[in-house]
Amino acid sequence: MAVGTVLVTGGTGYIGSFTTLALLENGYDVVIVDNLYNSSKVAVDRIELISGKRPAFHEADITDEAALDAVFAAHPEIDSVIHFAALKAVGESGEIPLEYYRVNVGGSITLLRCMAKHNVTNIVFSSSATVYGDATRVPGMIPIPERCPIGPTNTYGRTKVMIENVITDQVEAQRNNSKNAGKPSDEWNGALLRYFNPCGAHPSGIMGEDPQGIPFNLLPLLGKVATGERDKLLVFGDDYASKDGTAIRDYIHVLDLASGHLAALNYLREHKPGVKAWNLGSGRGSTVFEMIKAFSKVVGRDLPYQVVERRQGDVLDLTADPTLANKELGWKTKLTLEDACDDLWRWVENNPKGYRQDPPASFIEA
Numbered sequence: 390m391a392v393g394t395v396l397v398t399g400g401t402g403y404i405g406s407f408t409t410l411a412l413l414e415n416g417y418d419v420v421i422v423d424n425l426y427n428s429s430k431v432a433v434d435r436i437e438l439i440s441g442k443r444p445a446f447h448e449a450d451i452t453d454e455a456a457l458d459a460v461f462a463a464h465p466e467i468d469s470v471i472h473f474a475a476l477k478a479v480g481e482s483g484e485i486p487l488e489y490y491r492v493n494v495g496g497s498i499t500l501l502r503c504m505a506k507h508n509v510t511n512i513v514f515s516s517s518a519t520v521y522g523d524a525t526r527v528p529g530m531i532p533i534p535e536r537c538p539i540g541p542t543n544t545y546g547r548t549k550v551m552i553e554n555v556i557t558d559q560v561e562a563q564r565n566n567s568k569n570a571g572k573p574s575d576e577w578n579g580a581l582l583r584y585f586n587p588c589g590a591h592p593s594g595i596m597g598e599d600p601q602g603i604p605f606n607l608l609p610l611l612g613k614v615a616t617g618e619r620d621k622l623l624v625f626g627d628d629y630a631s632k633d634g635t636a637i638r639d640y641i642h643v644l645d646l647a648s649g650h651l652a653a654l655n656y657l658r659e660h661k662p663g664v665k666a667w668n669l670g671s672g673r674g675s676t677v678f679e680m681i682k683a684f685s686k687v688v689g690r691d692l693p694y695q696v697v698e699r700r701q702g703d704v705l706d707l708t709a710d711p712t713l714a715n716k717e718l719g720w721k722t723k724l725t726l727e728d729a730c731d732d733l734w735r736w737v738e739n740n741p742k743g744y745r746q747d748p749p750a751s752f753i754e755a
């Protein structure tokens with residue numbers, strides 16, 4: 390008998406697929422909803438190859454209320470939702486803002502409406518460290534605690550802040566309603582998980598990040614330099630106030646991030662805290678040059694780079710203070726930057742075409 394059944398929106402995507410794996414490995418059943426806009430259904434096969442369990446999969450759009458409604462109706466056992474589905478390209482969000490608000494904010498409202506209709510009351514939401522914007526504008530906020538004032542610097546970040554507010558209002562309204570009606574068992578709960586910089590892949594080398602378009606994040610780009618698909622990495626600025634002049638980020642292994650979702654879900658189910666935000670990060674900041682060095686070491690040669698102008702909207706330092714999640718969720722990162730680089734390289738080297746190629750025969754035979 391399963392511990393519970395979780396609807397995972399965006400479950401074939403990068404973080405969603407790893408979280409689905411962690412849920413299955415910890416006794417949950419999973420129902421995925423994804424429109425495959427930025428992912429491949431092959432992720433479902435890889436999850437099954439690793440865990441021996443196959444999540445249910447529905448190709449559907451979270452903005453399509455009838456389709457989402459049908460998924461909830463087909464799976465009355467769903468008791469919680471982990472909500473990943475979103476558009477996430479920061480640059481693009483400034484070019485087509487209405488699409489970002491429609492999918493991210495509109496899709497989240499549709500999801501919450503369906504949850505209410507089907508009496509599903511726990512939601513774990515993929516927020517982002519980007520909600521803090523430039524935390525150095527407020528003294529004493531690096532590493533960044535959850536009480537750091539919100540101040541996103543781009544449209545994508547503003548969609549995340551809006552969704553946090555929508556979830557907060559819905560959870561609080563439903564808790565008030567159920568209290569007033571004398572039905573505390575109907576209490577809603579929400580976890581707003583603000584992730585820092587996810588990276589890495591599965592140590593087996595058969596699951597990793599495989600976006601449909603061109604990647605824009607540092608580590609996937611470094612992977613492309615290592616395979617020769619790109620001739621060099623462009624380093625966006627070396628005139629920041631850091632030890633080597635390049636910007637600082639808190640890189641977190643995707644396996645640790647997945648276990649953070651499991652910890653948050655378990656916490657909601659056990660403690661019924663209402664709505665709360667938690668940072669998911671390691672608490673350790675690394676510069677771009679440190680990342681190039683770490684990945685070069687794993688690859689076994691110096692990866693070429695060229696310093697160019699700062700990228701618009703980038704900030705000096707996004708390092709998490711993860712103390713709250715450490716204490717309340719009993720969760721902390723276990724894997725190192727070296728693990729992330731190692732696993733990423735195994736994935737990239739073995740799967741230059743991502744999920745568009747078969748896994749090694751040893752996996753199929755096993």
Ligand code: NAD
Pocket residue numbers: 398399400401402403404405422423424425426427428429449450451452472473474475476477492496515516517518584585586587
């Ligand atoms: P991803 O693009 O790999 O996964 C998102 C998934 O959602 C994809 O599989 C995509 O096909 C699906 N999707 C998009 N629009 C949809 C729609 N309308 N209906 C149904 N499915 C839809 O991205 P990811 O890196 O795994 O990110 C997952 C979540 O985490 C997102 O909400 C993202 O904003 C958030 N996040 C990501 C990062 C990061 O750096 N990767 C950092 C912080 C927060």
Ligand code: WQD
Pocket residue numbers: 477479516517518519585586587605606607608610622623624625626636637638677700703707
């Ligand atoms: C990391 C560092 C760049 C590429 C973004 C989103 C954030 C979150 C995570 C979703 C920065 C530098 C990068 C390159 C470089 N996503 N860099 N050359 O910008 O910290 O965060 O992804 O929520 O919201 O903004 O991640 O991987 O793009 O950059 O020098 O070609 O690497 O300047 O310092 P970022 P990133």
